[in-house]
Amino acid sequence: xxxxxxxxxxxxARLAHIEMGDAELDKMTGELGVIVDAIASVSEVASSDxxxxxHPIPLNNVFREDVxxxxxxxxxxxxxxxDSDSDRFKVPAILDGE
Amino acid sequence: MSxxxxxxxSELATKLHSGEVTSVQAVQAHLDRIxxxxxxxxxxxxxxxxxxxxxxxxxxAIRAAGGEAAxxxxxxxxxxxxxxxxxVTKGQPTTAASKMLEGWMSPYDATxxxxxxxxxxxMLGKTNLxxxxxxxxxxxxxxxxxxxxxxxxxxxxxxxxxxxxxVAAFEAPLALGTDTGGSIRxxxxxxxxxxxxxxxxxxxxxGAIAMASSLDQIGPVSRTVxxxxxxxxxxGGHDPKDSTSLPNSLEGLVAAAVEGTAGDLTGVxxxxxxxxxxxxYEPGVQAxxxxxxxxxxxxxxxxxxxxxxxxxxxxxxYYLIMPSEVSxxxxxxxxxxxxxxxxxxxxxxxxxxxxGATRAAGFGDEVKRRIILGTYAxxxxxxDAYYGSAQKVRTLIQRDFDAAFEAADVLISPTxxxxxxxxxxxxxxxxxxxxNDVATIPANLAGVPGITVPGGLSExxxxxxxxxxxxxxxxxxxxxxxxxxxxxxxxxxxxFISQAPSIDAxxxxxxx
Numbered sequence: 001x002x003x004x005x006x007x008x009x010x011x012x013a014r015l016a017h018i019e020m021g022d023a024e025l026d027k028m029t030g031e032l033g034v035i036v037d038a039i040a041s042v043s044e045v046a047s048s049d050x051x052x053x054x055h056p057i058p059l060n061n062v063f064r065e066d067v068x069x070x071x072x073x074x075x076x077x078x079x080x081x082x083d084s085d086s087d088r089f090k091v092p093a094i095l096d097g098e
Numbered sequence: 099m100s101x102x103x104x105x106x107x108s109e110l111a112t113k114l115h116s117g118e119v120t121s122v123q124a125v126q127a128h129l130d131r132i133x134x135x136x137x138x139x140x141x142x143x144x145x146x147x148x149x150x151x152x153x154x155x156x157x158x159a160i161r162a163a164g165g166e167a168a169x170x171x172x173x174x175x176x177x178x179x180x181x182x183x184x185x186v187t188k189g190q191p192t193t194a195a196s197k198m199l200e201g202w203m204s205p206y207d208a209t210x211x212x213x214x215x216x217x218x219x220x221m222l223g224k225t226n227l228x229x230x231x232x233x234x235x236x237x238x239x240x241x242x243x244x245x246x247x248x249x250x251x252x253x254x255x256x257x258x259x260x261x262x263x264x265v266a267a268f269e270a271p272l273a274l275g276t277d278t279g280g281s282i283r284x285x286x287x288x289x290x291x292x293x294x295x296x297x298x299x300x301x302x303x304x305g306a307i308a309m310a311s312s313l314d315q316i317g318p319v320s321r322t323v324x325x326x327x328x329x330x331x332x333x334g335g336h337d338p339k340d341s342t343s344l345p346n347s348l349e350g351l352v353a354a355a356v357e358g359t360a361g362d363l364t365g366v367x368x369x370x371x372x373x374x375x376x377x378x379y380e381p382g383v384q385a386x387x388x389x390x391x392x393x394x395x396x397x398x399x400x401x402x403x404x405x406x407x408x409x410x411x412x413x414x415x416y417y418l419i420m421p422s423e424v425s426x427x428x429x430x431x432x433x434x435x436x437x438x439x440x441x442x443x444x445x446x447x448x449x450x451x452x453x454g455a456t457r458a459a460g461f462g463d464e465v466k467r468r469i470i471l472g473t474y475a476x477x478x479x480x481x482d483a484y485y486g487s488a489q490k491v492r493t494l495i496q497r498d499f500d501a502a503f504e505a506a507d508v509l510i511s512p513t514x515x516x517x518x519x520x521x522x523x524x525x526x527x528x529x530x531x532x533x534n535d536v537a538t539i540p541a542n543l544a545g546v547p548g549i550t551v552p553g554g555l556s557e558x559x560x561x562x563x564x565x566x567x568x569x570x571x572x573x574x575x576x577x578x579x580x581x582x583x584x585x586x587x588x589x590x591x592x593x594f595i596s597q598a599p600s601i602d603a604x605x606x607x608x609x610x
Contacts, residue, residue: 004474016425016473017432018466019442019454032471034529039414039484045494046487053492055312055342056298056545057569062341076205082439091434092449 003033102127103268107177107325110271114176117161121154121176125220128178132222132269138606140244141254141264142223143183146190150178150220157218172217174328179214180270182261183224184231185316186305187211190221194307195239196229198437198460208305209340210274210316210333217332222270225260229462230428231281231309233257234534237525238464245521246289247601248559252518255285255534261319262289267601272329273319277548278309279416280514280538282317286550287513287562290594292579293319294326295538297569298545299344301330302337310423311342313416313542321595323551323580327355330572344570354573358580361588364398366578369506373409374537379515382556387512390553390563393585394510394578404505406498409540411491416539417532418475418488424465425472431460467528496544503568508578511537513550513562541566549575551583552594560594 004012006029013020020028074087083090102110102124113119129147136142157176160167186192186204188211193199207215214221228238236244236259244259246252247267254263261273262285275282277295286293294317301316308314318329335347370391375384395401433439433456434449440459442451461469475484502509514534524531541548546569553563563582567574587593 008474009470012470012473012477015477016469017429017450017453017457018461018469019451019458020466028467028470031467031528032474035417035467035471035532036474038529038532039417042411042414042418042487042491043483045408045411046490050490050493052486052489053496054489056492056496056543057342057344059299059342064338072205079205080202080436082433082437089435092447092452094449096446096448 003036004029100127100131103131105271106322107174107271107320108322108328110177111173114161115173121157121220122151124176125150125154125178125222128222128270135267135601135606136269138245138250138601139247139263139267139269140242141225141260141267141269142180143193143195143226143241143260144190145223146221149189150222153218153220154178172332174332175218176220177272178220178222178270180222180225180261180264180273181211182227182258182273182275184227184276184307185210185274186307187221187224190224192224192307193241194230195227195241196460196462196465197240198431200240200438202436206305209302209337211305213333219272225258225264225273227260228257229465230307231257231276231278232424232464232468234280234284234531235524236260237521238462240462243521246518248290248598249518250606252520252559253288255288255514255518257281258285258319262286262291262293265289265291265319265321266595266598271321272325274333275317275319276306277315277317277542278313279420279542280535282319283538283548283550283562283564284514284534286319287564288518288560290552290560290598291319291321292323292326292549292551293317294330294549294572294575295541295547296330296334296572297344297348297547299342300348300547300572301334302340302343304337304339308427310420311427312423313420315542323358323549323576323583324352324355326549327351327576348570348572350573351576355576355580358577359584361397361581361584363394363578363581366399366508367402367506368394368399368578369402369404369502369509371409371502371509371511372403372405373407374511378533378536379512380517380556383512383514383516383561386554386556386561387563390582391510393589394582397581397585402506404502404509406495406502406540408491408494408498412495412540412543413532413536415488415491415495415543416535417471418484419492419543421468421472422475422485423472424468425476428465428469431457433460464528492543495540499540499544499546499568507567508574509566511564513537513564517556517559517561537564545569547572547575549579551579552586553582554586555597
């Protein structure tokens with residue numbers, strides 16, 4: 001198990017869409033290193049013959065009738081939008097450069 | 099009317115039913131208490147006075163009119179309740195204690211809120227928490243810390259420190275919490291209150307802002323075991339809006355609590371988990387734990403030893419699975435559809451850069467740590483070693499529980515390794531903070547229910563005793579929990595919470 005390097009962290013922050021300054025990157029690199037060391041022990045016991053559990057209570061797929069249920073009105077949907085135009089969310093430019 | 103705030107929810111319900119007091123009087127007494135002490139405690143992020151009084155007046159009118167409508171009122175109708183601000187409510191802001199959602203108004207109610215409205219419990223307001231329920235001290239709230247009513251310089255636990263402190267400080271007789279790794283039980287332990295994490299799926303999660311969906315569970319917070327049973331019966335049951343909700347309601351919770359108050363545990367096998375005591379647990383915590391075992395034995399319980407050897411890997415598995423789910427669940431906060439948008443200081447205003455600036459400004463340090471950690475655990479090259487291994491540990495922990503429940507009907511441990519620690523003492527050491535949940539996390543990984551009940555004081559601060567039961571057997575917790583509560587009361591001659599220091603202008607002046 002390798003610790004998280006500063007370069008790794010820059011990459012992870014980009015993947016997670018969180019802008020980080022130099023001081024924040026330095027601090028978090030150290031903190032994550034300590035945490036990863038502490039939790040890496042899980043691989044000691046995770047041998048190949050043990051099945052993985054993704055959900056605590058076994059449930060089968062849950063289906064419902066394909067009918068329209070309760071929905072929100074457009075006004076309710078847009079109530080908390082930072083920016084909207086008529087019936088739509090207004091999104092900043094997807095691509096750089098005009 | 100100040101004595102009204104000292105009644106348990108069930109005592110208050112009895113007085114409301116008999117007409118001795120009105121719901122408006124009860125709600126007003128709690129609003130007055132909030133006005134008096136919450137400046138110091140900071141349990142509430144929002145106080146919902148107007149609506150709470152309106153619902154109370156409605157209940158009073160129905161009761162005064164009598165007839166079928168009065169007969170049909172829920173037993174808890176008119177009893178006020180506080181709501182953890184992770185649960186969405188129409189008409190009140192829901193923030194998850196994050197700047198990301200400051201001022202956000204949910205367009206819908208959580209299923210538990212619909213049930214509370216239908217039963218006509220006046221909602222006093224929304225309680226403080228660690229941001230998005232990530233923390234064990236409520237110090238990670240974007241809106242200030244909550245203080246422990248037993249000592250205003252100490253933490254109230256977390257993430258549900260607001261709900262636990264509100265109930266401990268007599269600002270509310272009941273509250274709702276959420277428990278992902280101990281966020282109901284650990285605050286309960288350090289504030290001397292009762293809290294229950296039901297079996298996973300026993301209470302709908304619809305409308306609880308998701309942190310880690312395979313671990314999250316809504317549950318009751320109260321001052322007595324019976325009150326938690328009453329509240330779980332009200333909020334529990336299948337919900338078509340939550341595909342992980344159990345198909346059947348859990349029955350007999352209140353009856354089990356009532357049965358427990360007889361204090362007879364003849365034939366009940368209580369298993370001590372070897373791995374959840376001793377090293378790392380404060381001597382005062384260990385002493386109260388051992389006294390509780392003696393009391394249970396004196397009531398007829400058979401005490402057995404069980405070993406859960408894989409519990410030592412639970413914390414590691416939890417801090418891989420939970421952040422992985424966090425990184426996915428919190429991806430929705432993109433500054434486009436809801437939540438606050440922050441623009442970059444300079445450069446092109448593309449969606450990607452707006453998202454980066456929004457999430458940098460909107461999330462606090464602990465939330466960022468968990469998102470990054472989860473992104474790492476799920477990334478190519480590490481997935482099998484981390485997330486995959488953690489899921490296997492989850493299987494091993496379930497097997498440990500299965501074996502333990504062959505030998506015992508319920509398991510017992512201290513709820514938290516220490517009493518409430520001082521504010522600020524662990525905020526610079528994330529790993530030390532994580533260790534607070536070492537005894538509560540296994541239940542979430544396995545989906546089994548757990549309760550914390552007060553087990554006495556250590557150096558003047560509450561110690562919590564945790565019981566765990568097999569999945570679907572929440573009623574066992576209510577029986578043994580109520581029994582321990584009764585036995586401790588009989589031994590001391592008073593209720594546990596009556597030892598809490600009174601909070602008034604003088605004590606508030608002493609806070610550090």
